[in-house]
Amino acid sequence: MAERTERLMSLLPEAVGEQAVDGALITSPANRLYLTGMETSAGYVLVTRREAYFIVDFRYYEAACKQVSHCKVVEFSKIGETLKELARQEGLKGILLEYEGISLSSAQQMETIFHAAGARVVKDRTLDRLLHQMRRIKEPGELREMNTAQEITDAAFSHILAKIKEGITERELALEIEFFMRRNGAESVSFDLIVVSGKNGSLPHGVPEEKPVEKGDFITMDIGAVYHHYCSDMTRTVALGQVTDEQKQVYETVLKAQLAALAAIGPGKSCKEVDAAARDLITQAGYGRCFGHATGHSVGLEIHEEPRCGPSSPDILEPGVVMTVEPGIYLPDRFGVRIEDMVVITENGYQNFTKSSKELILL
Known part of the structure; x- marks a missing residue:
């Protein structure tokens, strides 16, 4: 699992178009499982160029701390506040989102959250292609x-x-x-x-x-x-x-x-x-x-x-x-x-x- 998150870090492009990229947010269940090794009904994986975070709520926090050692496990109660804090902490400017694995309303929510932290989201198939390349x-x-x-x-x-x-x-x-x-x-x-x-x-x-x-x-x-x-x-x-x-x-x-x-x-x-x-x-x-x-x-x-x-x-x-x-x-x-x-x-x-x-x- 550590090799998978490290590989995704290494595959992150410097930019998509004119937008610089320094992180990726994974929300779909299969890709979360692939990167963490833990199956959950909800949660997020945030991968930056230097760190990977597994962000879960109270239901999964204790189990995640025991099962997932290659990501920093973060508990959230309000996902918007947690993501903004991590984005500021990491100095993120551009975030890749999944294209196939996220709803339009969720994409708009993430756009609002990261914009408040000074980052922009990239809404195209770049992250999907990277994950397909790894998983195939x-x-x-x-x-x-x-x-x-x-x-x-x-x-x-x-x-x-x-x-x-x-x-x-x-x-x-x-x-x-x-x-x-x-x-x-x-x-x-x-x-x-x-x-x-x-x-x-x-x-x-x-x-x-x-x-x-x-x-x-x-x-x-x-x-x-x-x-x-x-x-x-x-x-x-x-x-x-x-x-x-x-x-x-x-x-x-x-x-x-x-x-x-x-x-x-x-x-x-x-x-x-x-x-x-x-x-x-x-x-x-x-x-x-x-x-x-x-x-x-x-x-x-x-x-x-x-x-x-x-x-x-x-x-x-x-x-x-x-x-x-x-x-x-x-x-x-x-x-x-x-x-x-x-x-x-x-x-x-x-x-x-x-x-x-x-x-x-x-x-």
């Missing part, structure tokens, strides 16, 4: 946590296969998966789990309903666990009973597209190139209009991070980036198929964290 390359410890999260997810998938039977509802399956992951070490789930069957499978982000699973249904399960704050993400589509030739064809097309994207992924490859490997194959099979989302996204403290593998992505993959690879085909009001693995880019290619079988499983 995962450290060895982060990768270990994500691998464990995926191990829990793989185990949950194996567990649920024995529970899928005619008449059980999507909601019951989603709850069983979540309970299993929590019983086996997960702090929480990475997102609201997606378990959709039959016609509901055409909804990429469908919500589990009281719909019972029926013979001939495809069942798509997009699931993930959180372990020590880090997320996993995996999707598998299975079938209950026999399926039609068309269903098998769609499944095989998605599987071939996913394998093609995996074959294309690696250091130095463009995200656009990885996306095209899957998308072109699906389009050639006649299903191009039925694949409307990106082929993948990065994962970490948040389930959706940068970069993303989409048709217009400008990013180049680097070792340490964790990506999902998840093409899909969705036939409106009929059925859908998605297959998703989570991989880390290595010096020579990639390592796949996901171990669950991708062959079509007929239950």
Whole structure:
């Protein structure tokens, strides 16, 4: 954590445009956690060129003093007064704010507070770019946590296969998966789990309903666990009973597209190139209009991070980036198929964290 705050200090630009910069204020939960190692529902991290402050209220002060040693922990009752005092103490003239992680009203509040202390805030994407740059390359410890999260997810998938039977509802399956992951070490789930069957499978982000699973249904399960704050993400589509030739064809097309994207992924490859490997194959099979989302996204403290593998992505993959690879085909009001693995880019290619079988499983 100390290395992270020190690196952010070193990355602070001298100026943005004509405005000098000598500090940054971080307010979003994921970035606070990344820089402090402590999860809180509220708080601020102020980073200057010589010091880092973790600013919390009474609820978190004692715990922060015990858990966070690389930042000066400051308790506040009125955040405006505390920030003005620190800004004057540090002689701050220009403060970077997050662009994505702060509301308009909060940005206006910070502008008023720092103006009263003789400082100006910079309202652009500079700080977001710096934090994205830091967070996109995962450290060895982060990768270990994500691998464990995926191990829990793989185990949950194996567990649920024995529970899928005619008449059980999507909601019951989603709850069983979540309970299993929590019983086996997960702090929480990475997102609201997606378990959709039959016609509901055409909804990429469908919500589990009281719909019972029926013979001939495809069942798509997009699931993930959180372990020590880090997320996993995996999707598998299975079938209950026999399926039609068309269903098998769609499944095989998605599987071939996913394998093609995996074959294309690696250091130095463009995200656009990885996306095209899957998308072109699906389009050639006649299903191009039925694949409307990106082929993948990065994962970490948040389930959706940068970069993303989409048709217009400008990013180049680097070792340490964790990506999902998840093409899909969705036939409106009929059925859908998605297959998703989570991989880390290595010096020579990639390592796949996901171990669950991708062959079509007929239950």
